[in-house]
Amino acid sequence: MSVQEVPPPKFPASAPLTSRAPTEVIDRSCRWPVMVLVVLAAGWMLTAGLLSVLAAIKLHAPGMLAPHAWLTYGRLQPAAWNALVFGFASLAGLAAALWMTARLSGAPLRGGGFIVLGALVWHAGLKIGLLGILAGDATGFEGLELPPYASPLLLVGYLLMAPWALLTFARRAEPEAYVAQWHVLTALWVFPWVFAAAHLATTFLPLRGVLQAAAQAWYLQNLQLLWLGYLGLAALFYLAPKITGVAVPSRSLALFGFWVLTLFGSQAGMARYAGGPFPAWMTSVAAAAGALTLFGVGAVVLNGVGFARAVVGGWRESVVLRFAALAAGVFVLTGTLSALNALLGVREWTQFTLVTPGLDLLWIQGVAGLALLGALYYLVPRVMGLAWPRPGLARGHFYLAAAAVGVLGVAFLVGGWVHGAALREANLSFLGVIKRYLPFASTGTLAQLLWLLGAGLFALNLLGMLVQGFRRSAAPVWRAWRMPQPAEVKP
Amino acid sequence: MKHGPLLFLGVLSAVLASWLTAVVVPHFQIGNEVPILIEELGINYPLDRAGEAKQGAEIYRALGCNYCHTRQVRQAPLLADLTVTDLGPNAPAARAVVAALRRDLAGVDGSRLPEVLPQPLLKHVSYAAAEAARRRLTNAGARVELTFANLGADIARGWGPRRTVARDYLRDHPVLLGQVRFGPDLANLGVRETNAMRLYLKLYNARIEMPGSTMPRYPFLFEERRLRPGEAPSPEALRGFGFEPPAGVEIVAKPEARQLVAYLLSLKADALFYETFLPQPPAAAAPTSTNAAAAAPPPP
Numbered sequence: 001m002s003v004q005e006v007p008p009p010k011f012p013a014s015a016p017l018t019s020r021a022p023t024e025v026i027d028r029s030c031r032w033p034v035m036v037l038v039v040l041a042a043g044w045m046l047t048a049g050l051l052s053v054l055a056a057i058k059l060h061a062p063g064m065l066a067p068h069a070w071l072t073y074g075r076l077q078p079a080a081w082n083a084l085v086f087g088f089a090s091l092a093g094l095a096a097a098l099w100m101t102a103r104l105s106g107a108p109l110r111g112g113g114f115i116v117l118g119a120l121v122w123h124a125g126l127k128i129g130l131l132g133i134l135a136g137d138a139t140g141f142e143g144l145e146l147p148p149y150a151s152p153l154l155l156v157g158y159l160l161m162a163p164w165a166l167l168t169f170a171r172r173a174e175p176e177a178y179v180a181q182w183h184v185l186t187a188l189w190v191f192p193w194v195f196a197a198a199h200l201a202t203t204f205l206p207l208r209g210v211l212q213a214a215a216q217a218w219y220l221q222n223l224q225l226l227w228l229g230y231l232g233l234a235a236l237f238y239l240a241p242k243i244t245g246v247a248v249p250s251r252s253l254a255l256f257g258f259w260v261l262t263l264f265g266s267q268a269g270m271a272r273y274a275g276g277p278f279p280a281w282m283t284s285v286a287a288a289a290g291a292l293t294l295f296g297v298g299a300v301v302l303n304g305v306g307f308a309r310a311v312v313g314g315w316r317e318s319v320v321l322r323f324a325a326l327a328a329g330v331f332v333l334t335g336t337l338s339a340l341n342a343l344l345g346v347r348e349w350t351q352f353t354l355v356t357p358g359l360d361l362l363w364i365q366g367v368a369g370l371a372l373l374g375a376l377y378y379l380v381p382r383v384m385g386l387a388w389p390r391p392g393l394a395r396g397h398f399y400l401a402a403a404a405v406g407v408l409g410v411a412f413l414v415g416g417w418v419h420g421a422a423l424r425e426a427n428l429s430f431l432g433v434i435k436r437y438l439p440f441a442s443t444g445t446l447a448q449l450l451w452l453l454g455a456g457l458f459a460l461n462l463l464g465m466l467v468q469g470f471r472r473s474a475a476p477v478w479r480a481w482r483m484p485q486p487a488e489v490k491p
Numbered sequence: 492m493k494h495g496p497l498l499f500l501g502v503l504s505a506v507l508a509s510w511l512t513a514v515v516v517p518h519f520q521i522g523n524e525v526p527i528l529i530e531e532l533g534i535n536y537p538l539d540r541a542g543e544a545k546q547g548a549e550i551y552r553a554l555g556c557n558y559c560h561t562r563q564v565r566q567a568p569l570l571a572d573l574t575v576t577d578l579g580p581n582a583p584a585a586r587a588v589v590a591a592l593r594r595d596l597a598g599v600d601g602s603r604l605p606e607v608l609p610q611p612l613l614k615h616v617s618y619a620a621a622e623a624a625r626r627r628l629t630n631a632g633a634r635v636e637l638t639f640a641n642l643g644a645d646i647a648r649g650w651g652p653r654r655t656v657a658r659d660y661l662r663d664h665p666v667l668l669g670q671v672r673f674g675p676d677l678a679n680l681g682v683r684e685t686n687a688m689r690l691y692l693k694l695y696n697a698r699i700e701m702p703g704s705t706m707p708r709y710p711f712l713f714e715e716r717r718l719r720p721g722e723a724p725s726p727e728a729l730r731g732f733g734f735e736p737p738a739g740v741e742i743v744a745k746p747e748a749r750q751l752v753a754y755l756l757s758l759k760a761d762a763l764f765y766e767t768f769l770p771q772p773p774a775a776a777a778p779t780s781t782n783a784a785a786a787a788p789p790p791p
Contacts, residue, residue, distance in 0.1 A: 058707065059673065062697075066708040073707050074555020136553030140665040169495075177495070185495075186502045194506065201514065202665065208522050209660045211514060213668045218513035222506065262502055266509035275565040276668060277655045279520055285512055352561055352672040423672060426647030430675045431703050438705065441673070 020106035020173045023382075029108035030099050030383050033115035033161075037095035038376055039466070040123050042459050044087025047130075049452030051080035053445065060442040070134040078145040079133045085228070086126050086146075086154065089368050090191075091119065093231035094161055096375035097184045099383065100238050101165040104181050105172035111164035118160025125153025139203050141216045143223065151199045155192060162188045179254045183234035186262060190226040194219055210277050214270065221269030224363040225261065232327060232371035233300070239324045239374055244310030249303050257299025264292040271342035275351055283344065290342025297335035304328050319394045323374030326402055330366035330409070334359060337413070353419035354440060358412025365451065366405040373401060373458070380465065386472070389464035393457040400454035408447035415440020521657045527764050536762040537662050540754070547754025550747050552665060554709070561669030562678045564760065566654035570640040571621035574611035579632035588631045592624050615640045651679040651760055653767045659760040674706060680758040690752045691744050692732050699734045712748035716741050 055076040058064060065071045102109040109115075129150030132138070138145035146154065165188055169181065177185075198219030202212045237254070241247055248254055267289030274283040311325045338359055340346050350356070377394055381387055388394055419437035422428055428436075526535040540548070551557070578585040589608060590601035597604040612635075613621055621637055628635045645651065655678050660666045669676075684690060692699055695713055697706035717740060718724060724741035736742050744752070 060705065062705050062707040067710050069554075069709075069711045072554055072709070074558045075553075077558050078555060138553065138555065140552035140555075140557060140667050142558070142670055177498075182498060185498060189499060189502055190506055197510065206664055207514070207518065209524065209663070210657045210666055210668070211518055211522055212664070212666045214517055215514050218509060222509070226506070259501070259505075263505045263508075266506050267512060269509070269513060272670065273563075273668065275567070276563050277657045277659060279517060279657075280568075282513070282517060348567070351565065352670065354671070356670050419672075424644045426644040430648075431701060433672075434703065434705055437673075 021108050023103070024385075026102050026106070026108050027383050027385065029110075029112065030102055030379075033109065033112045033119070034095045034099050034379065034383050036116050036119050037091050037098070038380055039462065040119055041088050041091035041095060041376070042455070042462050044083050044091060044126075045455040046452070046459055048080055048083035048088050049448065049455045051076055051083055052448040053452055055080045056442075056445040056448045059444065060438055069136070075134050075136065075138070078138050078142070079130050081143070082126070082130060082133065082145060085143075085223070085364055086122075086129075089228050089231075089364055089372065091122070092372040092376055093187070093228065093368065094119075096235050096372055096379060097188060097231060098161070098165055098168075099379045100180055100234060100375075101168050101184055104178045104238070105169050107168050107171040107173060109164065110167050110171075115161045115164055118157045120157070121160060122154050122157030125150050125157060128153065141202050141212070143220045144198055144202055144216055146199075148199075148203050151195075151203075155196055158192055158195075162192070178237070179248050179251065179258075180234045180238035182255075182258055183230040183237060186258075187227050187230040187234065190222060190230075194222045194227070213273060213276070214278065214282065217269040217272040218266075219269075220272065220360075222266050224360065225265040228364055228368035229261075229265075229331075232331065232368035235371040235375035236324050236328050236331070239320060239371075239378060240304075240307045240311075240328075242378075243318050243321045243324070244307055244314055246307055246310045249306030253299050253303055257296045257303070260299065261293055261296035264289040265296065268293060268338070268342050271347060272356070274342075274344055274347035283347075287342045287344050287347075290339045294336065294339045297332060297339065300328070300335075301332055304332070319391070319398050320374045320378045322398050323370050323377065323401075326398075326405070327367055327369075327371035327374060330362060330370060330405060333409070334362040334367055338363075349420040349424070350416055351420070352423060353416040354412045354437060355416030355420070358409065358416055361412070362405070362409055365401075366409065370401060370405065373397070376458075380462070384465055384469050386465055386468050388461055389468060390461050393461045397454040397457040397461075400450045400457065404447045404450035404454065407443060407450065411440045411443035411447065415443070524658050524661060526661055527658060529762055529764060532762070534762075536764065537659060537760075538757075539662055540757050543750050543753040544757040545754075547750035547752070547757075548663070550751040551754055552667065554751075556677075557667035557669045559669075559671065559673035559706075560675065560677045561672050562655075562676065562758070563668050564645045564651035564653070564655045564676060564678050566643050566646060567641050569618040570615045571613075571618045572611040572615065572638045572640045573613040573621045573624055573628075574636045574638070575608055575628065575633055576636055577634040578608075579634060581632040585628060585631040585633040588624075588627050588633070592627070611638075645676065648675075649683055650676040651682075653761070653763065655760045656766045658764070658766060677755070677758055678760045681756045682759050682761050685756070687752050687756060688729070688731055690755055691729055691748060692734055694748060694751065695729055695734075695742065700732050709748075712745055712751065714743050714745050716743055 054065075054071065055073060058071075058073040058076060062073070069075075098109055098115065126146075129146035132147035132150055133145050137147040137149075139147065144151075165184065169177075169185065198215050201207050201215035206212055207215060237248060268286045270278065270282045270286035271290055274287070276283075307325075311321060314321045315325070341350055341355065341359060377388070415437055418440060419433070422433040422436040425432075526537060528534075529536050575585075575589070586604060587601065589612065590597035590604050593604075593612065596609070613624055616624075618639075625635050625637050646653070659678070660668075689700070691713075693706070694709045696708045696710075697704040713729070716728075720739075724730070724736070725743060728741035728743050729736065
């Protein structure tokens with residue numbers, strides 16, 4: 001474990017330091033807002049894991065818990081997805097984004113109380129929304145299920161939190177922004193109106209007919225790439241130089257990759273409905289844009305190669321580095337496969353198969369999830385000013401999470417091809433199709449179980465640290481209270 | 492990057508551009524579609540659903556049926572095969588047309604055209620090309636047969652006579668196209684399944700009729716009523732298709748189940764209009780079972 005040592009930042013110094021606040025001051029300013037977000041994210045990770053395991057089991061054991069309407073697969077699945085995306089990934093991403101912004105700007109985080117309030121509003125909104133989904137109030141659109149009485153709460157919570165990152169950024173010590181900061185700011189900027197526009201277009205002021213589904217596909221793409229993906233990439237671009245001490249090899253290359261992914265990545269959403277009831281040009285545009293995102297992925301690869309040697313060297317000591325390196329690997333794989341999957345010829349095979357949920361989960365759990373877990377393992381000790389109580393649990397979490405993502409990726413991507421081939425065999429009865437894809441789909445249970453166990457280890461470790469932190473701040477109070485008052489001392 | 496505003500404007504325009512291509516431009520193209528009058532049938536397609544089916548759509552959404560069932564039939568751009576069955580009375584003229592169509596066989600001057608023509612003459616060509624060739628050959632007196640080469644597995648399975656188009660979903664809100672086929676496509680469930688009892692049993696326990704199915708049971712949509720001794724079960728109680736309720740008990744659909752089944756029976760995307768026009772719809776064997784493929788053995 002190397003979470004204690006803080007190597008000096010080795011970014012290319014572009015401007016002379018003007019008035020960087022001391023690191024301790026920055027970390028102290030982050031303590032309450034960031035830790036509230038981290039604790040909520042850890043709780044949601046457990047909830048999401050539990051719901052995902054249940055949903056995954058129900059896929060191959062449909063009779064289990066069948067008499068309970070609120071536990072049917074069509075409700076558990078969206079509940080698990082929303083808990084994972086808006087509970088775990090988004091809150092962990094916000095925590096990392098706020099802390100990284102403060103650290104990279106060299107300015108204390110502003111608006112602590114508002115951020116805590118916003119986190120609680122978001123949390124309450126998500127809780128209400130999840131109960132609504134389980135009660136049958138989901139909107140029905142995959143990824144946009146939060147009922148109309150819950151989604152505005154999330155937006156309110158978000159608007160209480162995110163602007164403080166911008167206001168902190170505005171007081172940065174150096175005019176030049178770091179690579180990680182572009183990604184953070186883009187993610188923070190894109191999320192609210194993608195979220196609002198998609199909910200408006202599907203639920204509040206619904207568009208006519210299939211345009212609702214088009215808005216949904218657009219939203220899912222931007223949510224996965226420009227929100228969760230960019231939060232993950234920001235964490236990678238922050239952690240890799242910090243831990244290895246190697247600067248990002250090429251800033252211009254990073255800039256190129258950033259704009260390619262932003263410009264073309266956001267266009268590739270309609271590949272989700274290739275061959276669907278839409279004008280054909282829509283999916284063709286998405287396919288072309290998807291193919292072009294390969295250049296963005298390539299730019300990340302070229303920059304990442306510069307870290308390869310340092311990663312090999314630091315693999316043993318730093319669990320954060322392991323999370324980051326694995327997340328980077330999964331990003332390259334998932335980014336490439338998503339680009340290929342947008343091509344119409346490939347889509348004919350992978351449409352309606354396990355590949356679709358497989359790639360979605362790889363983006364959320366593999367790219368954003370792993371990178372943000374690395375960021376949490378890195379930032380929590382600094383923000384709390386304490387070491388992780390059980391470094392072994394962190395290593396265990398890494399292996400469990402890596403195994404979960406590996407199993408998930410292999411099972412759903414390979415299973416997706418088998419599923420697709422079975423669907424194309426017109427003479428195969430649907431029961432035959434089920435028999436072909438079911439072994440792969442059931443493997444999802446194993447993946448989610450591993451992920452849940454890892455989440456449990458993280459929660460335990462975090463709990464230990466919170467207890468330590470509580471002891472540290474409560475001990476003087478306790479001692480003062482226990483000490484006999486001078487008046488009571490009998491002569 | 493010293494220019495924060497540049498970053499914001501750049502990202503704003505990138506995402507705005509994607510909103511334009513994904514939603515705004517398509518809105519101008521198909522956003523003003525209205526139900527279309529089909530004169531032969533005297534209906535405005537898509538038909539508005541009856542009240543019970545509309546309530547059923549809410550049940551469909553609330554139970555999340557779309558997480559396992561898509562509601563879209565796919566079909567690649569139409570390709571056709573062209574077969575010459577008979578060269579007709581004016582064989583030299585017909586062979587001249589064939590030579591023009593198949594330069595690869597005939598050579599530049601048509602001298603290498605084989606005596607026995609390949610069957611089919613044109614394979615997997617666009618429908619327009621096949622149709623043009625058919626006209627030329629027919630005008631030359633030959634008899635030809637034009638068949639579709641790639642209707643696709645969805646149509647071959649009997650999931651619909653044609654691909655689904657935007658107009659099919661005009662009456663739906665929310666439009667639940669679905670993304671994964673853990674279960675069969677439902678775009679035309681109401682066409683291939685007309686027996687409500689079968690759907691009730693499927694919802695009650697899909698494994699009664701189809702062991703090995705992974706569809707969840709929905710027992711909460713049904714009511715178990717105890718029968719008084721000698722009392723006959725009500726006519727709408729579940730039975731048949733291999734299902735026998737336990738003695739002294741009848742199982743009756745709750746209103747939610749009735750609404751859901753009414754909705755499922757209303758799922759039809761089979762009307763033909765100009766967007767979906769298939770030149771000569773080949774007579775596809777109508778499958779009898781709901782889920783089984785066309786070639787599945789009939790239930791015993």
